[in-house]
Amino acid sequence: MVVQYGLLGPVRALRVGAAGEPAEELKVGSPQQQAVLALLASRAGRVATADELIEGLWGDEPPEGALGTVRTYAFRLRKVFGAEAIASIAGGYALRAERSHVDLFTFEDHVAAAEQRRMSGDVVGARGELANALALWRGTPLAGIPGPYAESLRATLLERRTAAQESRIALDLALGRVGDAVSELTVLTAEHPLREGLRAQLMLALYQTGRQAEALGVYADTRRLLRKELGVDPGAELGELHQRILRADPSLARPSADSAEIAPRAAEASAGTALEKPPTIPAQLPADTADFTGRENLTRVLAARISTTVGQSVAVCALSGLGGVGKTALAIHLAHSVREEFPDGQLYVDLRGGDPTPADPAPVLAAFLRGLGISEGETAPGLEERAAAYRSALAGRRVLIVLDNARDAAQVRPLLPGAPGCAVIVTSRPKLTGLAGATFADLDVLDPGEAMNMFTRIVGEERLGMEHTAAIDVVSLCGYLPLAVRIAAARLASRPRWRIGSLAARLSDERRRLGELAVGDLAVRAAFELGYHQLSPAQADVFRRLSQLNSADVSAAAAAALLGQDEADTEEVLESLVDAAMLESSSPGRYRYHDLLRLYAREQYAAEGGLDDAGFVSLLDFYLASMRRLRRIPVEELGLFPTRSSGREFDSVEAGVRWIADEGSCVDAVFNRRVLTAPPCSVGVAPLTLAVELLDHLVSLPGIERYADELSAAARNAAAAAVESGDVRSEARVRHSLARILYATYQIEAAAEEAERSHRAAESVGGDETQADAVNLLAMTYADLGRDAEAIALYERAVDVSREFGDVASEAAARQNMARSLLVLGRTEQALQSTMAGLALCRALGDDVSTGYALFQTGSIYLQTLAYRESLTYFTEAARYFADVHPPMEGAAHASSARALLGLGEPSGALEHAERAVSVLRGTADTWQHATALAVLADVLDVAGQPERARGCREEALAMFVVIGAPEAERIRVMLSGSEATFTAVRTSR
Numbered sequence: 001m002v003v004q005y006g007l008l009g010p011v012r013a014l015r016v017g018a019a020g021e022p023a024e025e026l027k028v029g030s031p032q033q034q035a036v037l038a039l040l041a042s043r044a045g046r047v048a049t050a051d052e053l054i055e056g057l058w059g060d061e062p063p064e065g066a067l068g069t070v071r072t073y074a075f076r077l078r079k080v081f082g083a084e085a086i087a088s089i090a091g092g093y094a095l096r097a098e099r100s101h102v103d104l105f106t107f108e109d110h111v112a113a114a115e116q117r118r119m120s121g122d123v124v125g126a127r128g129e130l131a132n133a134l135a136l137w138r139g140t141p142l143a144g145i146p147g148p149y150a151e152s153l154r155a156t157l158l159e160r161r162t163a164a165q166e167s168r169i170a171l172d173l174a175l176g177r178v179g180d181a182v183s184e185l186t187v188l189t190a191e192h193p194l195r196e197g198l199r200a201q202l203m204l205a206l207y208q209t210g211r212q213a214e215a216l217g218v219y220a221d222t223r224r225l226l227r228k229e230l231g232v233d234p235g236a237e238l239g240e241l242h243q244r245i246l247r248a249d250p251s252l253a254r255p256s257a258d259s260a261e262i263a264p265r266a267a268e269a270s271a272g273t274a275l276e277k278p279p280t281i282p283a284q285l286p287a288d289t290a291d292f293t294g295r296e297n298l299t300r301v302l303a304a305r306i307s308t309t310v311g312q313s314v315a316v317c318a319l320s321g322l323g324g325v326g327k328t329a330l331a332i333h334l335a336h337s338v339r340e341e342f343p344d345g346q347l348y349v350d351l352r353g354g355d356p357t358p359a360d361p362a363p364v365l366a367a368f369l370r371g372l373g374i375s376e377g378e379t380a381p382g383l384e385e386r387a388a389a390y391r392s393a394l395a396g397r398r399v400l401i402v403l404d405n406a407r408d409a410a411q412v413r414p415l416l417p418g419a420p421g422c423a424v425i426v427t428s429r430p431k432l433t434g435l436a437g438a439t440f441a442d443l444d445v446l447d448p449g450e451a452m453n454m455f456t457r458i459v460g461e462e463r464l465g466m467e468h469t470a471a472i473d474v475v476s477l478c479g480y481l482p483l484a485v486r487i488a489a490a491r492l493a494s495r496p497r498w499r500i501g502s503l504a505a506r507l508s509d510e511r512r513r514l515g516e517l518a519v520g521d522l523a524v525r526a527a528f529e530l531g532y533h534q535l536s537p538a539q540a541d542v543f544r545r546l547s548q549l550n551s552a553d554v555s556a557a558a559a560a561a562l563l564g565q566d567e568a569d570t571e572e573v574l575e576s577l578v579d580a581a582m583l584e585s586s587s588p589g590r591y592r593y594h595d596l597l598r599l600y601a602r603e604q605y606a607a608e609g610g611l612d613d614a615g616f617v618s619l620l621d622f623y624l625a626s627m628r629r630l631r632r633i634p635v636e637e638l639g640l641f642p643t644r645s646s647g648r649e650f651d652s653v654e655a656g657v658r659w660i661a662d663e664g665s666c667v668d669a670v671f672n673r674r675v676l677t678a679p680p681c682s683v684g685v686a687p688l689t690l691a692v693e694l695l696d697h698l699v700s701l702p703g704i705e706r707y708a709d710e711l712s713a714a715a716r717n718a719a720a721a722a723v724e725s726g727d728v729r730s731e732a733r734v735r736h737s738l739a740r741i742l743y744a745t746y747q748i749e750a751a752a753e754e755a756e757r758s759h760r761a762a763e764s765v766g767g768d769e770t771q772a773d774a775v776n777l778l779a780m781t782y783a784d785l786g787r788d789a790e791a792i793a794l795y796e797r798a799v800d801v802s803r804e805f806g807d808v809a810s811e812a813a814a815r816q817n818m819a820r821s822l823l824v825l826g827r828t829e830q831a832l833q834s835t836m837a838g839l840a841l842c843r844a845l846g847d848d849v850s851t852g853y854a855l856f857q858t859g860s861i862y863l864q865t866l867a868y869r870e871s872l873t874y875f876t877e878a879a880r881y882f883a884d885v886h887p888p889m890e891g892a893a894h895a896s897s898a899r900a901l902l903g904l905g906e907p908s909g910a911l912e913h914a915e916r917a918v919s920v921l922r923g924t925a926d927t928w929q930h931a932t933a934l935a936v937l938a939d940v941l942d943v944a945g946q947p948e949r950a951r952g953c954r955e956e957a958l959a960m961f962v963v964i965g966a967p968e969a970e971r972i973r974v975m976l977s978g979s980e981a982t983f984t985a986v987r988t989s990r
Contacts, residue, residue, distance in 0.1 A: 347400070815838035
């Protein structure tokens with residue numbers, strides 16, 4: 001028993017036994033697990049280190065725990081192939097397989113053999129080797145496999161295949177086999193329009209078939225394309241061929257075919273007699289859809305693929321996708337578009353793959369044989385005997401077969417022809433990756449324009465009239481799903497007095513939308529039911545329960561937390577749902593429903609009982625645990641309650657910010673008032689308590705202004721839940737978080753109102769550290785509103801409250817912030833004393849980030865008093881504290897150092913710091929600091945005599961300030977208009 005590994009198409013592994021025994025296709029796992037297998041198989045026994053595997057899967061940004069994930073994949077592959085199949089060597093892995101067991105190397109060996117035969121003068125043998133090499137291909141290499149290594153290898157293999165095709169066609173032309181070359185070259189030149197070798201072959205093939213004008217037209221098209229795309233003319237060889245065709249060079253004439261090849265063809269042509277029974281020509285295709293809309297490019301590509309492949313092998317096109325996406329309609333439309341190429345007939349069958357009892361291949365074969373003129377009495381009744389008779393009947397004929405609604409590859413295989421000349425179009429919900437050599441097309445919904453065209457063709461253009469906007473709403477509410485759009489349009493067409501807006505209003509109610517999308521014997525719900533009833537119990541459970549999340553998509557980790565399952569097991573089920581066309585994978589490790597399919601899943605979830613708040617609470621716990629790890633919260637030291645989940649680990653703050661941004665819609669879902677007021681469930685802590693702390697962490701992340709609307713909504717829901725449950729302490733903390741969000745987005749007066757509410761709530765329950773934070777933030781809003789005297793009184797109150805509760809960090813922040821208001825009122829000495837006191841507290845606290853902020857604030861006070869040398873000292877030290885742990889503030893420290901150096905008259909040093917600031921901030925989520933650094937760099941460039949570059953920096957800064965609604969935008973506008981010479985706004989950390 002050996003395993004054959006396939007990379008020249010979807011990754012697969014076949015266990016091959018003794019001669020005559022059927023090969024067993026092995027399950028090779030999720031796409032990333034397949035990526036590991038592909039990397040190992042492509043090395044033919046050579047070791048791949050762990051670092052190489054991690055880089056191959058994720059590139060420069062591997063996830064946390066990448067090494068453990070790779071080891072898990074290796075362990076699972078050993079379970080599939082046997083422990084001895086994958087060796088652990090020097091910290092890496094190697095696949096123990098012969099070169100001949102990997103189709104990639106078999107392909108390369110055939111190509112090398114072809115070159116040897118060609119060099120020795122054996123043109124026919126060389127052509128045969130290349131044909132054998134190309135026959136190994138089953139579609140796009142490594143189809144669906146993610147990662148940099150797979151992308152690179154895929155591109156390399158596609159180039160090798162094209163080169164092999166070009167070489168084989170060159171041999172065909174040398175042998176005088178021009179017939180099929182033209183159609184094949186037409187497709188290849190469309191796929192590779194800038195490849196002059198293919199263009200030359202097409203010109204020669206057209207000329208040798210008597211189509212001189214078309215050959216010259218190819219040259220003209222090539223010249224126009226090269227001039228437009230590259231600004232060059234065709235190469236010398238193509239130009240010389242053009243001239244030879246113009247003068248009808250005799251040496252270009254088609255070579256005479258080998259007599260040994262002509263004889264068999266002549267014998268075949270004369271084999272028939274007048275006494276033979278004329279063959280039966282079946283014509284079983286259903287009628288094409290009269291108003292078929294869209295899919296033009298896909299139809300053209302698939303038709304060309306059938307045309308070019310059918311003479312060399314059995315052409316198989318496999319269409320897959322969710323119910324209602326239009327697979328059958330496209331298959332029938334495609335079949336009608338190519339039917340003229342199959343003069344021996346067309347066969348069609350509905351395999352009823354979604355039914356509890358799908359069609360048995362044996363009766364289908366009997367029906368096909370009858371269609372081909374062979375009665376059941378002429379064949380044995382068994383499946384294998386009928387399949388053999390079917391293949392014999394199709395040999396030497398050009399027949400098109402449409403296998404609609406297949407359940408799986410096993411149902412389809414007995415219905416495939418055995419020899420070139422025929423083509424098969426298959427439709428199914430899951431992708432039938434087990435069909436070797438097939439061209440796969442996974443159908444998506446229509447784009448908005450196509451969906452609108454379909455709707456208009458059915459309803460009638462005159463019907464739209466003044467309701468064009470309502471029509472757009474209808475197709476959008478249909479999720480651009482062809483079946484849904486057709487049903488909606490058909491309902492309107494059968495109800496001429498209905499307004500389109502009335503149907504849009506009906507569809508806008510999610511509870512009745514699926515019920516509205518039914519007309520006659522068509523119904524979206526029924527289409528979904530067919531796929532749902534094919535799911536295993538485990539798949540159906542995940543499909544239902546995941547619909548609780550009203551999110552754009554969900555990660556495997558979040559899904560596992562919601563479901564209370566292992567992440568690897570959850571991802572495996574999610575991938576299987578993608579394969580079954582019941583979910584989509586928006587990117588590796590992330591999943592989503594089609595909008596209508598989500599509604600169907602919710603119906604099924606409600607039918608099973610629904611409303612499992614425990615899952616949401618577990619997800620809330622998972623996000624809180626992750627944020628604690630990101631912010632390095634010392635849980636035990638602070639006496640915080642433990643989370644049930646261990647959460648995720650992050651390499652940097654920026655990585656965590658990116659991750660939580662991707663999780664945004666799922667995070668929003670857990671801030672649901674019903675969830676927040678639910679009992680503690682399995683995690684042992686009230687959901688509101690989890691949410692309050694999570695919100696505090698979220699608003700502490702850099703760049704929160706980008707997600708201010710979502711965070712504000714979450715905070716308001718949490719505040720309402722706190723009021724509803726009478727939890728005043730939680731209300732105080734939540735309103736403080738809301739005030740921080742409003743302050744970060746320059747809604748200062750609204751921030752002041754929320755900070756005041758937080759202060760009152762905290763005072764009413766006896767006060768704690770929340771009261772100090774609330775007073776501090778309220779004071780900051782007063783300072784921004786120009787009420788610095790009132791702000792100082794509040795800062796002093798914040799200091800007192802902080803001391804009362806032993807909250808050193810809050811006292812330090814209050815003293816640092818108070819220094820700014822003291823400076824505004826001209827009390828410079830007191831300002832310096834206040835900021836130095838805050839700095840001393842932070843140093844005593846031993847927290848690097850807090851100390852960095854205090855150093856930065858102290859430097860800012862000195863900068864505003866024009867003490868440039870002193871400010872530079874503090875900014876430099878702040879940058880060291882922030883390095884590697886807080887890039888946004890590291891960048892801010894460098895930008896402020898540049899300001900100080902400008903003040904000292906050292907523009908070269910200022911330029912170095914300003915460019916460093918922009919470089920550090922460019923990869924962060926802190927838009928305000930990034931824009932500020934660009935503005936500082938512009939100031940420095942002005943002094944350095946680079947006005948054009950300075951203007952570019954200011955324009956980029958202006959765009960960022962405008963996006964976040966920062967008041968600094970107006971100052972930049974003034975500067976760009978030439979009314980002001982320097983940018984002087986200074987805003988320190990709040």
